[in-house]
Structure formats: C-alpha cells, structure tokens
Amino acid sequence: MTAAWTLNGVSARLNGKRALDAADLVAWPGEVVGVVGPNGAGKTSLLRAGLGLLPLTSGEARLSGQRLDQLTAAQRAGLVGYLPQDRRVAWNLPAEVVAGLGAIDLPEVQALILARDRLASVGAGDLATRGVLDMSGGERARVLLARLLCARAPLLVADEPIAGLDPDAQLLTLDLLRAEAARGAAVVVTLHDLSLAARCCDRVIVLDQGRVAAEGVPGVALASDVLARVFKLDGALVESPAGPVLAARRL
Amino acid sequence: MSLVRLCLIMLALLALAAAVAILLGETPLSLGQYLQALTHPASPPGEVLWTIRAPRVAMAILVGGALGLAGATMQGLLRNPLADPGVLGVSAISGLGAALAIAGGLAAVPGAIELSALAGALVAGGAVVAIALRLREPEALILFGVAISAFGGALTALVFNLAPSPVAIAEILAWLMGSVENRDWTDSLRAIVPMAVGAALCLKAGRGLRMLTLGEEAARMSGLPMPRLRAYAVAGAALLTGAAVAGAGVIGFVGLAAPHMVRALVKDDPRRILWPSALAGALLLVVADLAARLAPTDQELKLGVVTALFGAPVFALLAWRAARSWRS
Structure with missing residues (x-):
C-alpha cells in the first residue's frame, strides 16, 4: 500500500x-x-x-x-483536497456554486449535482441556493466542508x-x-x-x-x-x- | 436570469442609448434633416451624425466597456468590491505616462501617447497585484491604492511644474480631465486592438476569478493554473485601462460602478459578471457623455468631470456597505 x-x-x-x-x-x-x-x-x-x-x-x-x-x-x-483555516468567502455566491468549486474536473452541471449531494450529506441540503455571506459562520463552514468533499x-x-x-x-x-x-x-x-x-x-x-x-x-x-x-x-x-x-x- | 438573456437586454439598452446619443446634440436638427442624414451620409446633417457624433459615441462605448470589464476583473482578482483602475491608482499612473509623452513633445508621434499610457497601466497594475498578495485585509489594499494614486498625482504635478510651455500644460490638463470629444473613426480603430486583447485575457481568467472567491490558498490548491490565470487578469485589466486612458484620458469610477450595477443579476459570480460589467460600463459612459454634451454650460463639461461628480458619492456608498460586511 x-x-x-x-x-x-x-x-x-x-x-x-x-x-x-x-x-x-x-x-x-x-x-x-x-x-x-x-x-x-x-x-x-x-x-x-x-x-x-x-x-x-x-x-x-x-x-x-x-x-x-x-x-x-x-x-x-x-x-x-485542502480546506484552509481562512474561511472568508469573498462573494455572496449560492452555496451549491461554492461547493461545486471543489469539482472543477467535472462539467458545471455535474459539479452542481455533486455539490447538492455533498451539501445534503453535511446537513446543509436546504441551504443549496442561499448566498454564503447570508449564512451564519457554522452554516458557511458546512458549505466549505462540502466543497472539500466534492474533491473526491x-x-x-x-x-x-x-x-x-x-x-x-x-x-x-x-x-x-x-x-x-x-x-x-x-x-x-x-x-x-x-x-x-x-x-x-x-x-x-x-x-x-x-x-x-x-x-x-x-x-x-x-x-x-x-x-x-x-x-x-x-x-x-x-x-x-x-x-x-x-x-x-x-x- | 440567464447570462445570455441579461447580456441581450443590456445590449438592447446600449443600442437605445447610443441611438439617442447620436440623434441628440448641440446642433438642433429638423425631422427633414434627420431623414437627409440617414439617406445621404455625405450631406451636412449626415456629417454631424456620422463623422462628429457617431465616432464620439463609439469611443464612449469602447472606453466605458473597457473600464467596466477592467473594474470587474480587478474586483474579482483582488476579492474586493472597491477595486477599480481609478481607485487603485492604475489610471493615475497611466495618465502620468500620457502626460510625460505630451510634455516630452511626443503628442504628434503616432502611438506614443497610447504606448506610454499602456506602459504606465502595466507598471501600476503589476505593483498593485504584487502588493495585494502580501496584504490580508481588503482595506489595506485600498489604502495602498490611495498611495499609488497620490504618487501618480504628485508626479503629474511635477510634470506640470516642469512643463516647457503653457500650451503643453493645457494639453495635459485637457487630457487628464478625460473626454471623448472630437474623436474620429481611426481613434476607435486604434483603441480596439489592445482592448480586444485585454478583454480576451480577462475572459480567459474568469475561471480563476471565480475560484479566488475561496481565497488565495484554496485557489492555488484547486487544480487551476492560478499563476497563469492571475497573469492574464493583471495583463488584461492593465491593457484595458491603458487603452481606455490612451483613448479618452483619465475617467474615474466607471470601473467601480459598472460591476455593481449588475452584481445582483449574476448572483455575485465574479466570472459571470465580466460581460455584463463591460456592457454596463459602456452604457454608463454613453449616458454620461450625453449628459456632458447636453448640460447647459458655456464650456462643454469634460466626461471625466461628470463621472467623478457622480462616481465619488457612489464610491462612498459602496465603501460604507463593504466596511459593514467586512466587520461582521
């Protein structure tokens, strides 16, 4: 191994x-x-x-x-896949777009499908279309974790x-x-x-x-x-x- | 709203504004003269519309589009809603380049002003980005831009101070105030080449700009060739700014305001915002130039003066909003 x-x-x-x-x-x-x-x-x-x-x-x-x-x-x-300590997100993108940034090897539509799936698995499925800057720090952390999981x-x-x-x-x-x-x-x-x-x-x-x-x-x-x-x-x-x-x- | 539909709507608005800007002006024309201008472009009313007003509107579209796209690119690259070629001093150094060329007696040499304006924009753009990599706080970058702007202003004042003749001083001053008066079609053609290259570079950098939403380190680990995309964005924004300054002098705040006009419509996406920002910038500048022409003043207002009068309060408002979101 x-x-x-x-x-x-x-x-x-x-x-x-x-x-x-x-x-x-x-x-x-x-x-x-x-x-x-x-x-x-x-x-x-x-x-x-x-x-x-x-x-x-x-x-x-x-x-x-x-x-x-x-x-x-x-x-x-x-x-x-790397999740940095700095959790600041610059723009108020929807959570699914942010999570989908973890899967740039996929076409955009598939990346969004994967992102929604990973958001659901971190318990943020209902946040998929919310802007990440409109969320609490804890919610945003979940979205960024979903981004990490999208890296596969x-x-x-x-x-x-x-x-x-x-x-x-x-x-x-x-x-x-x-x-x-x-x-x-x-x-x-x-x-x-x-x-x-x-x-x-x-x-x-x-x-x-x-x-x-x-x-x-x-x-x-x-x-x-x-x-x-x-x-x-x-x-x-x-x-x-x-x-x-x-x-x-x-x- | 889909990106294509948004762009089409903005294009329609821009076409409408351009048509109004061509039809309205200081010289009042009768309906018959308008018809004559359309059917016989070589007639006197045709001259007014097609060789005086239309090239001016075309230049306003090009310069506004370039500044809007440069502003959107810089905001994405620096992850800062207050970034803009004017705010960060790129326009000031570019204007300094043009001023040096005029003071050096090169105004008559074809391409000299353009090249020195471009060189100034590239130097300042490179400096801004090199510094931005070392600053963690978004406010710090704006302060640095203030310093670059002030330095550019000081050096330009020095050029005035040492200028050989009052004629050169008047020429530089007219340049720095920004205007698209008395432009002909060759001016537009000359501006369009660097602008097209700059726009292509900015659009190529779009993927990287979107990834930078997550921050510098996450973007570097994302698998995108970030150093290359960053270089595209810097070179593209600097080319656009330099070409805009070469074509119309220093015109502030268009690059700042244009992206904010469309930000909500593209859900804040730093990649999707690029085209709409260019169209919004073009629209802004056509309208501002029309206002400058139609304002009932003895001396025609300079375009740069008009945009600054409206743009500075917009900057204050955006700074107020940004400062609140940075604190939370």
Whole structure:
C-alpha cells in the first residue's frame, strides 16, 4: 500500500524564522491523523509545506508516492483536497456554486449535482441556493466542508476544520471526515481540542516549535509527560462514556 | 436570469442609448434633416451624425466597456468590491505616462501617447497585484491604492511644474480631465486592438476569478493554473485601462460602478459578471457623455468631470456597505 501523504524531514522558514525543523508525517489510506500542538508550533506550516504552499528548505513531500514538485497543479488537485483555516468567502455566491468549486474536473452541471449531494450529506441540503455571506459562520463552514468533499481526492487535509463551531457541528464535521476515511481516504486535520483529537483520530502527531515531539495512537502521543512537556499541562486523558476527555490544569 | 438573456437586454439598452446619443446634440436638427442624414451620409446633417457624433459615441462605448470589464476583473482578482483602475491608482499612473509623452513633445508621434499610457497601466497594475498578495485585509489594499494614486498625482504635478510651455500644460490638463470629444473613426480603430486583447485575457481568467472567491490558498490548491490565470487578469485589466486612458484620458469610477450595477443579476459570480460589467460600463459612459454634451454650460463639461461628480458619492456608498460586511 502507498501512503497518501509522506513528509520526510521537512524544514521550512516563515517570515525569516524557522517554522519547521525536520518534521515527518505519514498518512495512510483509511486513517484520520490529527496534528496538534500549542499556538505557533507549526501545525499550519506543516500542512502548507506538505502541499507545496510553503517552500521547503530541506526534506521532501510526496502525494500518493509521487514527488510533489513534479506534479502539475491539476495532478496535485486530483491527489489532495485542502480546506484552509481562512474561511472568508469573498462573494455572496449560492452555496451549491461554492461547493461545486471543489469539482472543477467535472462539467458545471455535474459539479452542481455533486455539490447538492455533498451539501445534503453535511446537513446543509436546504441551504443549496442561499448566498454564503447570508449564512451564519457554522452554516458557511458546512458549505466549505462540502466543497472539500466534492474533491473526491485520496487525501483530505483540513486546517482547524472545527474552530469556531458549536459542539454539534464540531462532532458532525469530525464524523464526516471519519466517514471519508472509512471510505478509503486518508484524512489529516489540525485540532486544538485535545479531547476531540483523542476521540476522533487514529493517530496523533504532536508538534512543538516546528519539531515532532510525539507521535502515535492518542493514548501514547497525548500521554501525561507529553502534555506536561509540550502543552505545559498537568493532567491526563480519562475515559468517559463518550470517549476520552482531557482532564488537566495549568502547570 | 440567464447570462445570455441579461447580456441581450443590456445590449438592447446600449443600442437605445447610443441611438439617442447620436440623434441628440448641440446642433438642433429638423425631422427633414434627420431623414437627409440617414439617406445621404455625405450631406451636412449626415456629417454631424456620422463623422462628429457617431465616432464620439463609439469611443464612449469602447472606453466605458473597457473600464467596466477592467473594474470587474480587478474586483474579482483582488476579492474586493472597491477595486477599480481609478481607485487603485492604475489610471493615475497611466495618465502620468500620457502626460510625460505630451510634455516630452511626443503628442504628434503616432502611438506614443497610447504606448506610454499602456506602459504606465502595466507598471501600476503589476505593483498593485504584487502588493495585494502580501496584504490580508481588503482595506489595506485600498489604502495602498490611495498611495499609488497620490504618487501618480504628485508626479503629474511635477510634470506640470516642469512643463516647457503653457500650451503643453493645457494639453495635459485637457487630457487628464478625460473626454471623448472630437474623436474620429481611426481613434476607435486604434483603441480596439489592445482592448480586444485585454478583454480576451480577462475572459480567459474568469475561471480563476471565480475560484479566488475561496481565497488565495484554496485557489492555488484547486487544480487551476492560478499563476497563469492571475497573469492574464493583471495583463488584461492593465491593457484595458491603458487603452481606455490612451483613448479618452483619465475617467474615474466607471470601473467601480459598472460591476455593481449588475452584481445582483449574476448572483455575485465574479466570472459571470465580466460581460455584463463591460456592457454596463459602456452604457454608463454613453449616458454620461450625453449628459456632458447636453448640460447647459458655456464650456462643454469634460466626461471625466461628470463621472467623478457622480462616481465619488457612489464610491462612498459602496465603501460604507463593504466596511459593514467586512466587520461582521
């Protein structure tokens, strides 16, 4: 099996400062990988470097085994769908048009049909013809998620997909990404909520100052010593009926 | 409403406005003279209609269409409803290019004013887009445009200051105020080539403009060849602006207002808005030029003055609305 995404010893600079220092990441088909870390740890930079949006100073990135720098824009789009952190939409386009932008390989009519289908699956089917700027932030986030799902790519990368959403929408978003993984896609998400990371991710990568500080199944990657060292938290994941929950206080 | 039907309706409106603009003017004609003009184009009334008024209306259509399309392209490219060749300083630098050519005594050299106006537009357009890539906030770009405009204005003032003769000063001033007076058919023919190339580039960039709705990074990952489409949009908008300035001087706010006249009709789509914006710009300028001609003033009003008088309040209104949506 070929990994959907491989970052090998990736280093990169952002605004003159070192943002990533020999970071590794592998995402296999069928799994959800969470990237966590304190603010400024390099989570977004790791995603951007691995997608060719941030130039590498060393290391290499591969999508489905192929070197990123040898892919055309269209080939790359066929291998990865990306949901950036910035959810601002410039114009008040109908939701179905925005979602359909995820499927530029299809003729416009088919893209709209796919978009309506994906909007329905994110629970926004009734919003299809509404302008995205007339919606609440949570509704807009669903539309953008539908856009990501329209990409039908073997790798889905989402930067903070649940930031600013209400608890129900957070769980729905992660459930939908899990469903994509169950269908065979590799999913990589950055998250700030460690409880949800532990509950929804198969594997977690903990970043600290541009380096991978811990990696593994949630119980290992988010063990108490990692929480103390990286997050400056005194606590642990405890089991609850709904899944693991972070119980911690500041060190 | 389908895009084709919208364009057809606007074309009909434009044809109506053009016909009115050709029929009305300072020289009053009787019904018999109108008939004579239609049947004998070489007769004196025919001269008035076909060699004085019609080329002027044609130039207004071309310049207005170019500015409307350039404005819509820039608004899409920069994801900013306040973008416009005038607001962002592209017109000012283009006008500076024309002013330099006139002051340098090149006014008589064929194509010199056109080329320097085009060069100015390309330089300013490139600068605006390079800066826009580094600015996250839409307001910041408008402020940068204010700076470019001010710089262009300062350099133009410097040209005035150092101009060799009052004649050159008057000539530059008349140019900067913008007008389509005294144009003949060759002026339109000369403008149409760069405008057609510019329009083709802008329309080719349409897919990219629509994708940019999602933001810079999402567009780059979308699979579209964004660097190329972006270059088309910049070059197209700059060519259109430069050709418009070369043809009629600096005429502000048409590029800003035209897309907003049709925005609701195309559901805010930055690709579908392109053609209707060009038609709306042409319509605006034909009407504005007719108003300039018919206004009961001793000196004929300059077209650029008329558009600025109406356009500046429109800009204020749009800024007010945009500022509210950016805050929420």
